[in-house]
Each structure stands twice: as structure tokens, then as C-alpha cells.
Amino acid sequence: MQQRPRLTESTTKIVTFERRHIRPIPVTERHGTTRGLFFVWLGINMLPLTxxxxxxxxxxxxxxxxWTLVAIAIGNLIGGLGAALHASQGPTLGIPQMLQARGQFGYFGGSLLALIALVMFLGFFASNLVxxxxxxxxxxDSDNINVGIIVCALIALVVAIFGYDLVRKMMAVFSVIIGIIVVVSIVITLSNPATFAATPELGYNTAGFFGMVAVGVTWQLAYAPYVSDYSRYMPADGGAKEAxxxxxxxxVLGTVLVMVLGAIVGLHATDGDIMAALGGLLGGFGPLVLFAFGVASAVMNSSNIYSGVMCSLTVFETISEEIRINTRARVLMSVAYALLAMFGAIIGKDNFLVIFGDFVSMLLYVLIPWSAINLIDYFVLRKGEYSVGDMFERNGGRxxxxxxxxxxxxxxxxxVQIPFMVSTMYTGPMAEPLGFVDIAWLLGFAVPALVYGVWKRAKLGSTQREEGALV
Structure with missing residues (x-):
């Protein structure tokens, strides 16, 4: 009969200060639970940005x-599958998500992908601050939001410095509080006769529908680069399915619920300030909702610092073998990361909606190929069999x-995505013939998955034959 891991310091304290950083989590410290992980991902979307x-x-x-609701549901249901499949890798390997990229791109090559993910975390952190x-x-009733940006950044920084344990517990608490507030807000707005009174210009258009579906897919896949940062604390035995x-x-539940509220508010937002429009729709209940959202965002934004720092440490470890990844390095990196995102938020706050829209579009194009390659390699080619120790060797091991x-x-x-891209920054030559329907991300998943799958399978087969001949 298998024994449960014994209680350790990490399971007896109310909050544990993290000391593992990007190193594998030992079996005796796998104190994550299905319920705890569920509330992490439910709560992480209870944010104004959603x-x-x-x-x-x-x-x-x-x-x-x-039509917005239909697009939201389809996009999140599809994208959520990808994020969840990545999360199931954490209990098996016990390491952060982007460090696993070394298994598909090599020791130094994996750091290039971690650097891309780092930019993503910075973007989301800055967006949440705004x-x-x-x-x-x-x-x-203030026009100056710079003070709020600074305060929210400091709150997120403090939580992130403690690490996984405090981040997880804070998100669990706020997921329940904000979840109740969101449901009440939806009921209030839907019961307001003015909610659907003046939107005759809105309807269905194919480009807009597929664009919103792509937003839902992107939103979910944006979590793929760090889902294993949390699921790596789940037990290795049976933890993959639970994760x-x-x-x-x-x-999916957290995102769809909050995005439904956003879709209602979007019917009344005329100046790009969605949160002000939300407060107006809710009347006397508005200030409470806005305050709760603001506090929740400040706290839960810590996950973007935490996982961004995991990527930063992965990158810095490859720069020089003299760099030591320890608690001091993680804390200093957290401070630098928060300051950089804070200044970015202050600079870009005036054109936030335009910048955020382009950011989401570009994010989809760069994340999709990585996700395809990782999933094909993990589930089809290697079937979860990796040498984690080799991923920490400077020569990359195998x-x-x-x-x-x-x-x-x-x-x-x-x-392959470039000709089909649709964004305000760049629109590919094939976009107009397709009615500006964004199908670039579909090609960005299918093509690299096929190329990598066929090419890598042949290479692995050749290596195995050579090893067999030597034996």
C-alpha cells in the first residue's frame, strides 16, 4: 500500500516562503491539491482585465x-484544452513550464522561448496594473491613475516575493469573493432595462466573430507558459489527470463568467474606459464592485510576476554558469520585473485599449507554434518520458x-502565419480575400506540429537505431 508523503515544513506552516525556484519539486513537497489548483485558475481570471x-x-x-457570448464560449473551450494539457505535464516533471522547453529546443534554445514568455508576462502585468x-x-473620480499603478504594483510584488504558497492561497480567497460579486453584477445589469436599449449597430460579422473566438483561444493559451508552475506541486502519481x-x-468557468459581464459592459463603453462604464451600469453597487476588482487585480497580478521571474531565472541560468539561482536572485528579479512593468503601464496607459488589442493579437501568433511543438513532443513522441536532470546540464545532455x-x-x-495575420499593427496580404477572418493561428498550430512531429520522429528513430547498433 502506497504511503502518503509525510508532512514537511512546507505543509505545516500557514504560508511557506518559496526556496525551490526553478528546481524540481521533491515528492515530499508535493502538497498541491485538486481543489487548490482549481481555485488558482478560477481566481486568476477574476480580474478587471478579463x-x-x-x-x-x-x-x-x-x-x-x-454573438459575443457564443464567440467567448467557443474560444475559451478550445483554448482551455491546450492550457490544461500543458498543466498535466507539471506533476510528471515537477519543473516550471518554460524550463520544459529545453526538451524541445535545447538548453539555450529553450531560453529563447522563455524570453518570449517573459515579454508576455510583462504585458499582462502592465495591463492589469492599468x-x-x-x-x-x-x-x-480621479483622472490620475499613476498612484494606483504604483500601489497595485507594490502589492503584487509583496505577494510574489513569498512565492507559490501565498500566491495560491490569496487567489483561492479572492476567487470566491469576486465570483459572488460577478454573479450579482450580471444579474443587476441584465435586469436593467437600459442594458440592451441602444445597440442597433451591433450584430454578426464573420471577421468580428472569428476575431473574438481567437481572443478566447489566446486568453487561455496565454496561461500555457506557466500552468505547470503551479501543477508541479501536485503528486506525481495520478496528479496529471487531476491537474x-x-x-x-x-x-474556462472563471473566464467565461467574467467575460460575460464584460460583454454587457461593452455595450455601453463609449470612451474606452470599461471600468467606469461598469460602475455606471451598477449604480450604488458599482463602487463596491470596482474596489473589489481593483484589490483582487493588485493581489492576483502577483502570478504574472511569479511566473515571469521563473522565466527570467531560466534565461539568466543559461547566460553564465557563474550565476547562482537562489532566493536572493529570485527576490531581486521580482523587484526589477515589477518596476519595469510599472513604468511600462504608466507610459502606455493613455492608449491602453489599442495597445492591449495589438498585444493580444501578437501574443497568439507567437504562442501557438510553441504550444503545438510542446504538445506533440510530450504526448505523441516522448509520451511524457524526459530526463529532467539533463535539462539542467549546460551542454543540454540528450x-x-x-x-x-x-x-x-x-x-x-x-x-506561415504572416500572410494571414489580422491586426492594427500589421495585416497580411491574404487577410482581405478571406474577409479579414483571422485563420493565421490555425496554420500556426497545424503546420509546426506536422513539421516537428515528422522530422523529430525520424531523428529520434535514427538515434535509437544508432544506439542499438552500438550495443
């Missing part, structure tokens, strides 16, 4: 409330310094 994203349907894509500060500004369902249900197959396949995944 409201803003749901509002993109009416405000940017010109969709009616009904929207959280807009919530507080709407309450206090999949806890992540999938938490992400994975090498640079994996040409992975890097070239990723590059191909980016290139």
Missing part, C-alpha cells in the same frame, strides 16, 4: 451581446544546446 477582454466583442469587433488603477480612479481537469474547469528541429519548426510556424 472584463475589458469580454468587452472587445461589442467595442472592437462590432458583435451583438448574443485596469486595476482605472477601477480605483472611477471610485474616487488537467482542475486547470481546464477553473480557467537535448543538446540548440535543437535545430524545434527551432526551425517554430520559425516555420511564425512564417
Amino acid at each position: 472584463v475589458v477582454t469580454g468587452a472587445l466583442g461589442p467595442t472592437v469587433f462590432g458583435l451583438s451581446f448574443g 485596469v486595476a488603477s482605472q477601477s480605483f480612479a472611477a471610485i474616487f 488537467f481537469w482542475a486547470t481546464y474547469l477553473g480557467l 537535448y543538446g544546446r540548440w535543437d535545430v528541429v524545434g527551432l526551425v519548426s517554430y520559425l516555420i510556424g511564425i512564417i
